[in-house]
Amino acid sequence: MAYKSLWIAALLSMVSGKSITIDTLQSAPAFCNGLDCPKFTVLSKTKDYEERAYDASKWTSTLISGMDYQSAVSQGFMKLFDYISGDNLDKKKVAMTAPVTAKVVPGQGPACASNFTVSFMVPFADQDNPPKPADPNVYLSELPALKAYVRSFGGFASGDDYIKEALELDKALKASNTTSDYHTEFYYTAGYDAPFKPFNRHNEVWFIEL
Numbered sequence: 001m002a003y004k005s006l007w008i009a010a011l012l013s014m015v016s017g018k019s020i021t022i023d024t025l026q027s028a029p030a031f032c033n034g035l036d037c038p039k040f041t042v043l044s045k046t047k048d049y050e051e052r053a054y055d056a057s058k059w060t061s062t063l064i065s066g067m068d069y070q071s072a073v074s075q076g077f078m079k080l081f082d083y084i085s086g087d088n089l090d091k092k093k094v095a096m097t098a099p100v101t102a103k104v105v106p107g108q109g110p111a112c113a114s115n116f117t118v119s120f121m122v123p124f125a126d127q128d129n130p131p132k133p134a135d136p137n138v139y140l141s142e143l144p145a146l147k148a149y150v151r152s153f154g155g156f157a158s159g160d161d162y163i164k165e166a167l168e169l170d171k172a173l174k175a176s177n178t179t180s181d182y183h184t185e186f187y188y189t190a191g192y193d194a195p196f197k198p199f200n201r202h203n204e205v206w207f208i209e210l
């Protein structure tokens, strides 16, 4: 729905010849903090979760294996931060986007490493031609259009908080008889805020529909 108002604003500006302000274009949710973030429409909503349809989008990613969520995501974040700071073949600065996501594939047992694929979305201005990463451990990938069940929560989210919210999401989806099947071998975490932002923090856990 937000995109409808965007189109109307664009059409009005063509007719009137006036340029549209950034404010008018800012149809992304407030929790994106004014940064580019992946486009979605809300298909349904309950008190526990919402179902979203995401457009296809390009991302920059790196895979970190480890036992600890926080340290894996920090390591991945630093590699991606280097990429956007100019560590790419074009030596180009790339705008920060939101959220920082991690695809978590849990290890097979208590002493087994999990895989954390940490990603930044490529900003809309660079989606057609993203700079190629210089670090061989950083790669570009395309996330196809997909549907996801999303549960949002606040505060400073630890790896354990994401697991707790993922279990709540799973419980809520199982209690509803209307939901589609979803992947249970992995889930996504999404964090939207800088570490020093104290209030109104926004975090999400995503289950991808089959």
Ligand SMILES: *[C@@H]1O[C@H](CO)[C@@H](O)[C@H](O)[C@H]1NC(C)=O
Pocket: 065, 105, 106, 107, 108, 113, 114, 115
């Ligand atoms: C993690 O990724 C590595 C390399 O792709 C793979 O060999 C391993 O099986 C993966 N582990 C899990 C838990 O998915």
Ligand SMILES: *[C@@H]1O[C@H](CO)[C@@H](O)[C@H](O)[C@H]1NC(C)=O
Pocket: 175, 176, 177
């Ligand atoms: C789901 O189905 C079960 C068994 O048919 C029923 O008892 C329950 O009330 C249903 N729940 C919802 C949310 O419709």
